[in-house]
Amino acid sequence: MSAPRADARRAYRGRLLTPIAGAAGGPAVRFLDDALLVVGEGGRIADVAPFTPGAFAGPVLNLRPAVLMPGLIDAHVHFPQTRIVGSASGALLEWLERSVFPEEARFRDGGYAALVAAEFTRCLLASGTTTCVAFSSSNAAATDLLFHALLRAGLRGIAGLTLMDQNCPEALCVPRDEAMAAARDLVQRWHGAGGGLLEFAITPRFAPTCSRGLMEAAAQLAADHGLLVQTHVAESPAEGEATLREHPWARDYVDVYDRVGLLSGRAVLAHGIHLAPREWDRIAETRAAIAHCPDSNFFLGSGRMRLSEARARGVPVALGSDVGAGRSFDMRRSMSSAFDNALCLGDRLTPAELFVAATQGAADALGLGHVIGSLDPGKEADFLVVRFPEHVAGEEEALNHLIFASDAVAVQRAFVRGKAVYPF
Template sequence: MSARPPESPRAYRGRLLTPLAASSNGDRVRYLDDALLVVGSDGRIVEAAPFAPGAFRGPVLDLRPSVLMPGFIDAHVHFPQTRIIGSASGSLLDWLERSVFPEEARFRDDGYAALVAGEFTARLAASGTTTCVVFSSSCAGATDQLFDALLRAGLRGIAGLTLMDQNCPEALCVPRDDAIAMARDLVQRWHGAGGGLLEFAITPRFALSCSRGLMEAAALLAHDHDLLVQTHVAETPAEGEATLREHPWARDYIDVYDRVGLLTGRALLAHGIHLTPREWDRLAEARSSVVHCPDSNFFLGSGRMRLADARARAVSVGLGSDVGAGRSFDMRRSMSSAFDNALCLGDRLLPSALFVMATQGTADAIGLGLVIGSLEAGKEADFIAVRFPEHLLGEAELLNHLVFAPETAAVHRAFVRGRPVHLRRLGAPPHHSP
């Protein structure tokens, strides 16, 4: 689909649920039982207010009893792992060797990459995810196919070529100079495409698979173009130990990224389960963000991230599905897993806090908090319409079902900059990711 804004102001009527402004580290939401959402010709929200007859002079699309809410944001998802969801082949390093790397090698075939890219974007949109931060494979052709699919789908996406020049299969290994040249070409083609909906991200897989020279060159490219950096950190103890054996010049895992220049205010580090207090302190100093991936952490047995460690230091935390170790594209599954993760650690998160985490909180973590994440005047109109059972009344019931019983709430429509990117026919079964 085109990323062009709507041709004229449009208005949508429905119930409305949105984080309150500046509430990304809290649980405050706004609920309206009957609201009007007005989208301007520039794709931005003009107004989100209680419905009043005659207040808008123009056609109004009545979506009641659906609830209008911000589109979900997935801060960590792997495009080449779309077809290996549920591959239970061991803990992280074993799983990579047995399931992930063989599948990612198939993405050297542009035809296969294009086919999976279409599946990937369709499943995101059907799950209500309007923005994604994506790892591609180490193949430039597959990354082109990913960006092309995001553009055609009309989704907002930040994606990057996965960098690996050591400790990986030969089929996926790309030497430093070749990888940086490929990344630079992709920046020129795709960064800012789709009217700014698409961005390129510097994407070292993790420090274990990258030489110091590759990471330093990647950091320079990120600096030159002000690019987001995404990678993994401290997912399992074995990974952390192997990383420090590979990079003995660093004092700890975070220090690897710090010394090569990747730890900046635009760094997005997934997992962060086994970080020391010093590492958390340094993350806060650098103003880097962490992505919480609780569903994949449970699936691989990687451990439990303590949100309290991040919150105590005001480290911004986004939420990620981490497909394919994550078992669903649906961010509601990730919200529910985040609740379980906290409960295991003696904490109890409110459904409202989980909803805020998957919307405004994640927007803040990826640097788009002033653009998307809530439904308020001036922001870009990335929103979804979710149809709940009609007997559910009020904010508390809706939030409980949204987070803990998503099979009862179908994503009926999705919009990016006010333009439709998904429509589920009434009566059709809801989309369920495995």
């Protein structure tokens, strides 16, 4: 009898918490008190099942009582704002002028950009974020360094050169042709790199700082390569007024992006607080998604995003930290703030809904719902090992602690496509 073949698969035993992908009737979560997660070829999940002694032929890494869960997804974060978290310098436009633009100008210095890019990836992984959708600065070399850092860290990332060719300091302003040439170069270098873990995104900062010609050229590049578009919309009333002053040909804020073609493919619009019903309807028609960034909205006093408007129309909603207006890289903070935001509007979200918004729901909003977001066979194994207090038992307590008592809950390990990426 020949010896059994060595099994290249790896198995992890733990408690397990995962969204149920495609659950009918809204967000649903599954909790197993003793489970086995098997990672196979290409870092894909081969099996998830209740643990049975002897059922798996190879060695099993026993991590109980830690909980295995999908890696968290941050659908909106700014890499060059890593060092200005907590800058309480005013509402959106004032905060941009006083805190953001001077800091982002520093990213023309390659040494500084490389240093902060490494910090950025470490902050994400230490918080349990395994996928980020990130804005870079308007500097092409800094954006290149960001991609190098994401690759080195093993993160899954969608990132883009921030486009701005008007109404901004000279140090950040990049004319259309120069910006588009840089974007095309970055697409060639990075879109699909890391075996597909990395994507380049078309990233107009927001309508006030972008000319119509720049946005049209950017939309064309997105269409040519099937790129995700990310930008901001209707974050503050003053920003909305500036948008229509700058683009008087548009009927409203959403119409600016719509008319230039930025909503014709995959689009993720951050905030969406001050939107008229027509704008919500149009977002739904174009199948764009909203990145809801409640902690940032509280910090800048931007207002309350009405989740009910999105839900009534089936608009996908992901959560974003929006660092540096958000005060933490930790998506658990964003989940907790989303709960508070909804309460302010008389709405009560369940912990399961909040958990799904940072995992499967976010993956769906990004068009990655078949690849990541839950622990299901066939998906890529982006997962965390999270330590909970011993007394925490069952789905409800686990979710409550994860989201609302996160001081007592620690991310111990993180994996992307089956590869250990944290601790460093």
